[in-house]
Amino acid sequence: MSASSWVLALLQALLYAALAPLLAGWVRKVKARLQNRRGAPLLQPYRDLYKLFAKEARMAHTASLLFRAAPYIVFIAVWLAASAVPLLTTGLPTAAIADVIVIAGLLALARFFLALAGMDVGTAFGGMGASREMFVSALAEPAMLMAVFTLAMTAHSTNLASVVDYQLASHDVLRPSYMFALAGLVLVAVAETGRIPVDNPATHLELTMIHEAMILEYSGRHLALMEWAAQLKLLLYGTLLANVFFPWGVAQGTGPSALGQGLAVITLKLAALGVVLAVSETVLTKMRLFRVPAFLDLALLLALLGLLSHVILEVGA
Amino acid sequence: MSLEHLPLLQQFMVVLAAMALFTSFVLLEQARLVSAIHAFAWQGVLVTLVTLVVASSGGQTHLFFSAALTLGLKALFIPWMLHRLVRTLELDRHSEPLQRPALVIMAAVALVIFSYWLVLPIVQQELMFTRNIVAVSLAVVLIGLLMMVVRQQAVAQVLGFMSMENGLFLAAVSATGGMPLIVELGVAFDVLVAMVLFGVFFFQIRESIDTLDVDRMNRLTERGDDA
Numbered sequence: 001m002s003a004s005s006w007v008l009a010l011l012q013a014l015l016y017a018a019l020a021p022l023l024a025g026w027v028r029k030v031k032a033r034l035q036n037r038r039g040a041p042l043l044q045p046y047r048d049l050y051k052l053f054a055k056e057a058r059m060a061h062t063a064s065l066l067f068r069a070a071p072y073i074v075f076i077a078v079w080l081a082a083s084a085v086p087l088l089t090t091g092l093p094t095a096a097i098a099d100v101i102v103i104a105g106l107l108a109l110a111r112f113f114l115a116l117a118g119m120d121v122g123t124a125f126g127g128m129g130a131s132r133e134m135f136v137s138a139l140a141e142p143a144m145l146m147a148v149f150t151l152a153m154t155a156h157s158t159n160l161a162s163v164v165d166y167q168l169a170s171h172d173v174l175r176p177s178y179m180f181a182l183a184g185l186v187l188v189a190v191a192e193t194g195r196i197p198v199d200n201p202a203t204h205l206e207l208t209m210i211h212e213a214m215i216l217e218y219s220g221r222h223l224a225l226m227e228w229a230a231q232l233k234l235l236l237y238g239t240l241l242a243n244v245f246f247p248w249g250v251a252q253g254t255g256p257s258a259l260g261q262g263l264a265v266i267t268l269k270l271a272a273l274g275v276v277l278a279v280s281e282t283v284l285t286k287m288r289l290f291r292v293p294a295f296l297d298l299a300l301l302l303a304l305l306g307l308l309s310h311v312i313l314e315v316g317a
Numbered sequence: 318m319s320l321e322h323l324p325l326l327q328q329f330m331v332v333l334a335a336m337a338l339f340t341s342f343v344l345l346e347q348a349r350l351v352s353a354i355h356a357f358a359w360q361g362v363l364v365t366l367v368t369l370v371v372a373s374s375g376g377q378t379h380l381f382f383s384a385a386l387t388l389g390l391k392a393l394f395i396p397w398m399l400h401r402l403v404r405t406l407e408l409d410r411h412s413e414p415l416q417r418p419a420l421v422i423m424a425a426v427a428l429v430i431f432s433y434w435l436v437l438p439i440v441q442q443e444l445m446f447t448r449n450i451v452a453v454s455l456a457v458v459l460i461g462l463l464m465m466v467v468r469q470q471a472v473a474q475v476l477g478f479m480s481m482e483n484g485l486f487l488a489a490v491s492a493t494g495g496m497p498l499i500v501e502l503g504v505a506f507d508v509l510v511a512m513v514l515f516g517v518f519f520f521q522i523r524e525s526i527d528t529l530d531v532d533r534m535n536r537l538t539e540r541g542d543d544a
Contacts, residue, residue: 174328176335294418301342301422308426309335312433312452 008254009094013083020082020231021045023238023270028202030278045231049224057220060121070117071218071225074110078229081106082236086161086243088262089251095161100148103160103236104141107192110229111137118214129213132289136191136198136210139296144188146303150181151244153310160244167247176313180306182245187299189237191292194230196281198292201230208286235270242269330370330491334450337363337487338429341460344480345425348414350472354399357476360457361392364483367450368490380495386505387486395479395512402516403472406523413470421467428459450491457484471522471529475515482508 025045032039059067084098084106111133118130152158154177155166191198199210215226243250249265251258287295323331340360347353365388372380403409415421432455439451461484464477482504489496496504519529526533 174325174332176332179332180335180339297419297422301426302339304426305335305339305342305429308429308433309338309453312429313331313335313449 005091005093005254008089008259009083009092012087012089012092012094013079016082016087016232016235017079017228019270020228020235021049023235023274024231026271026274027234027278027281030275031281034278034282045227049228052219052224052227053221055220057218057222060123060217062120062122063217064120066113067117067120067217068222070113070120071222071229073113074117075225075229075232077106077110077113078232078236081110082232082239084160085236085239086164086250087239087266088259089254090161090164091252091254092161095159098160100145100152100158100160104145104148107233107236108137108141110233114214114226117218121217123217125209125213125216129210129216132210133214136292136296139293140188140191140299143184143296143299143303144192146300146307147181147184147188150177150303150306150310153307154178154314160240164243164247164250165252167244168250168252175310177306177310178245180302180309182241184299184302184306185241185245187295187302189241191296191299193234193237195234195277197284197287197295200286208289238270238273239266242266242273324374326370326374330367330374331450333363333367333370334453334487334491337367337483338453338456338460341457341480341484342422342425344476345460345464345467346415346418346422348412350403350411350470351400351409353473353476354396354403357399357480358392358396360480360483361387361390361396364487364490365392367487368495371490371494375494377494379498380490382498383490383495383501386501390505390509391479391483395508398512398516399472399476402519406472406519406529408472408529411470413468413473415467421463425460425463428463429456432456432459451488454484454488454491457481457487460484469530469532471515471519471531474531475512478511479508 022042022045025040025042028044029039029042081103084094084103086092086095086098115130115133118126118133120126148158151163154175155163157163157166190196194201194211200208201211203209204212211230215223218226243266246269249261249269251262337360340356340363343356344353344360347356365384368380368384368387372378372384429452433452436449436452436455458481461477461479461481464480465474468474468477486504495501522531522534523529
C-alpha cells in the first residue's frame, strides 16, 4: 500500500470524528421537528463539545487514575473501531483490519472501561449504570456476532470490506438471511447505542438512565470525549447498517470522483437513517429495563433465523 | 445450485417462506391472544403469496383458486371467527406469557434444525432448489405442534393446530405444485368444520371448568364418585 492511501485512510478516520456530532445533531433536529418544536441548530453538538473542551475538568476526591484515563481509552477504542468500517470506499489499507470480530472487540474494550469508570468514583448511580450497561451488552453481543456471521457465511469472510465488495459484485439477489440479519442488527444497534426503547439519550431521569448514569461524574474535556465517543458509536452502527446491507454507491477505488460519489451517497444514506431513527424514537416509548432481555432475545432469534435460513434456503444441496 | 442462479420470482418465494417461518415464531411467543390471531392471519397471507408465486411461475391455473381459498379461509375468515370468539369469551385482554420464553424459542430453533436434517436426503436427490422450502414447512408444522404442547390456553392451542395446517399446505405447494383440487377443497372444509367444532368446544370447556386453561382439566378427575 502506498503512502497516499494511508493518508486517505487517515482522512477517513478524521471524517468519522468530524461527522459524528453532525449525525447526532441531525437526529435531534428531526426529532424536534416531529414533536412540533424548532429544535437546537444542526451544529449544536459541535458547540457543546467546544464548550466542554474549554471548561475545567473537575474530579471527585475518590477518583483514581483509571477515572482519568478512561475517557481517552474509550474514545480511542471507539474511534479505531469506527475508522475500520468502510465509510466512503473499500479500497483503503484500513480494510485489512476491518474484521467484525476486531470491531466487536474494540467496542467491548471501550464498554469495559466505561463501566469501570462508572464504578470508580463509588457513587450509587455510577455502579447502577455500569451494571445495567453490562447487562444489556452481555445480551446484545451474541446477537450482534450472530447477525454478522450470517453475512460472513454468505461472503466467506469476516472482513467488512470484503463483505461489501462481495455484495457489490453480486447484485439482484433477494436473500432471506440478510433480511433477518438486518432486523436483528437494527435491534442490537438500538440497544448498543442507547437509543429509545432501551435507553433514552436525552434524559437525566435518574431511575431509567443507563449511559448517562455512568458518565454522571465527568465534566469538562473528559465529558466531551465520552459524549463524542457515544456519537461516534452511533455513526459506526449507522455506517455498518447502511454500507453492509445497502452497499450501493460505496466506492471501490480511491479516485477523487469515486470518493466524491461515496461521500454523497453515504451522506444521503445516513440522513435517511437518521430520519428513520428519529421517527422510531418519536413513536416508541422507553420500555422497562426488565423487558430489555425479551427485546434482545428477539434480536438473537432474528439473527439465528438469518443463519438458519442461510443454511437451509440459500446454500444449494 | 445456489440462490443466485434462481429466477427472481423463486428468490421471492424463498423470502416469503422464510417470513412464514418467522411468523410461526411470533405466534409461538405471543402472550396476547389477539396479537397471536393477527400473526396467524399474516402467516395465511404469506402462504397465499407463496401459492400465487408458484401459480404464476408454473402456470397451474388451479393454484390461483387454492390461493383464493387460502386467503379467504386462513387469512380472513378463521382469524375473524377466532377474533369474535375471543371477544365473546372476554379473553381479548387476557395475556399469558410463556413460562420460559428463551427455552421455548431455543426448542423451536432446534426443531428447525431437526427438520432441515430430516429433509436433507430428499433435497440432495432432487434438482429443484425450491424443495428446500420443504424443510421450512416441516419446521412450521413442528413449531405448531410445539405450540400446542407449551400453551395452556385452548384458543392458543387451536392457533397452533391451524398453523400446522399452514405448514402442510406450504409443503404441498412448494414441493409438488399443489395437491389436486379435490383434496385441497376437502382439507379446507375439514379446517372449517374443525374451527366450528372448536368454537363449540370452547364454550363447553368454559362452562364446565370456568376457564379455558386446559391444564385444569387434569385436576377434575380426582374427586368424583366416592365423594
